[in-house]
Amino acid sequence: MRAVVFENYGEFPSLTEVPKPEPGPGDALLRVAGAGACHSDISVYRLFEEGQPGAQKPPFVLGHENAGWVEAVGPGVSDRIEVGAAYMAYGPIGCGHCRQCAEGRETYCENAATMPYLAVGLGRDGGMAEYVTVPAHHLIPLGDADPVAAAPLADAGLTPYHAITQALPHLHGGGRFALVIGLGGLGQIGVQILCALTGATIIATDVKEGARKRAEDSGAITVGAGPDQVERIRALTGGRGVDAAFDFVGAGPTVAAAAACMAQGGRLSVVGIGGGTHEFSFFTNPYESYVTNTYWGSIRDLWEVVDMYKAGQIRPEVERFSMDDALEAYRRLEAGEISGRAVVTPNAR
Ligand SMILES: [Zn+2]
Numbered sequence: 001m002r003a004v005v006f007e008n009y010g011e012f013p014s015l016t017e018v019p020k021p022e023p024g025p026g027d028a029l030l031r032v033a034g035a036g037a038c039h040s041d042i043s044v045y046r047l048f049e050e051g052q053p054g055a056q057k058p059p060f061v062l063g064h065e066n067a068g069w070v071e072a073v074g075p076g077v078s079d080r081i082e083v084g085a086a087y088m089a090y091g092p093i094g095c096g097h098c099r100q101c102a103e104g105r106e107t108y109c110e111n112a113a114t115m116p117y118l119a120v121g122l123g124r125d126g127g128m129a130e131y132v133t134v135p136a137h138h139l140i141p142l143g144d145a146d147p148v149a150a151a152p153l154a155d156a157g158l159t160p161y162h163a164i165t166q167a168l169p170h171l172h173g174g175g176r177f178a179l180v181i182g183l184g185g186l187g188q189i190g191v192q193i194l195c196a197l198t199g200a201t202i203i204a205t206d207v208k209e210g211a212r213k214r215a216e217d218s219g220a221i222t223v224g225a226g227p228d229q230v231e232r233i234r235a236l237t238g239g240r241g242v243d244a245a246f247d248f249v250g251a252g253p254t255v256a257a258a259a260a261c262m263a264q265g266g267r268l269s270v271v272g273i274g275g276g277t278h279e280f281s282f283f284t285n286p287y288e289s290y291v292t293n294t295y296w297g298s299i300r301d302l303w304e305v306v307d308m309y310k311a312g313q314i315r316p317e318v319e320r321f322s323m324d325d326a327l328e329a330y331r332r333l334e335a336g337e338i339s340g341r342a343v344v345t346p347n348a349r
């Protein structure tokens with residue numbers, strides 16, 4: 001079968017022929033409907049070097065945002081998994097036996113340091129292929145919802161959902177403000193989730209005008225880039241600042257802007273892996289405010305994301321690419337030419 005393979009550190013992936021996988025014990029074999037191309041894949045093949053934190057050893061098939069149809073199951077899989085039906089696949093893989101894994105939070109597995117890989121598509125073969133194997137207990141039924149549009153929600157929906165639900169106590173009550181920085185795949189869906197789950201006024205910011213327009217269509221007030229960005233955002237809150245901020249970029253300037261927009265008692269969640277830093281001191285932080293990071297989400301969170309997708313509360317914007325054009329999806333993603341999410345459809349006719 002054909003697959004998008006990350007072959008060597010620092011190298012653009014290749015579209016190549018690999019053996020069709022077999023489902024091992026506890027695994028399901030998925031015929032891939034859609035695999036989302038994510039910005040973190042670019043970090044995986046462009047930035048990371050051997051031995052660096054977060055580096056995943058090549059070669060492996062990319063694709064950690066997957067949905068498809070179960071083709072077969074390995075030994076020991078629940079008979080509730082229906083062969084032929086459409087499922088979303090939760091990507092992160094923990095040890096399966098620690099406090100975090102017991103709660104379905106395999107992202108925060110206590111034994112992650114000794115695991116051979118992070119996730120399907122991150123160290124272990126992923127979904128940018130005709131077939132992929134996944135732990136069967138990671139599958140969430142999609143019913144008759146479109147698995148191609150659903151695929152990117154495995155990260156681009158799950159990550160903002162987890163960050164937002166952790167911050168909900170800060171957004172309960174009247175007159176609350178949420179700030180979304182970065183309106184790519186995650187930020188756009190973040191605005192939709194904030195709209196559905198909170199009554200907060202949502203302020204969103206991005207350098208791209210088209211991205212701001214789409215966020216406005218989802219219910220946000222938007223602010224462009226520029227030297228007075230923080231002032232304009234604070235002015236929208238009557239000067240008080242925002243109660244929760246979500247930085248989907250995480251670079252130095254965005255973390256600084258988010259921190260400067262915070263209200264007392266607010267929560268700043270850095271979600272993007274842009275490597276920005278934040279200096280804390282008694283006099284520079286608003287009283288009783290929090291700065292934290294969140295990474296991906298839990299299996300249960302993904303069940304709830306799928307519920308919101310089925311209910312029409314999350315409306316992913318996807319651009320479909322055939323397997324022939326899979327590398328083109330990554331080229332355009334790197335060039336910043338994808339709005340929403342690029343989804344490769346290996347089995348589309
Ligand atoms: Zn991702």
Ligand SMILES: [Zn+2]
Nearest residue numbers: 095098101109
């Ligand atoms: Zn674990």
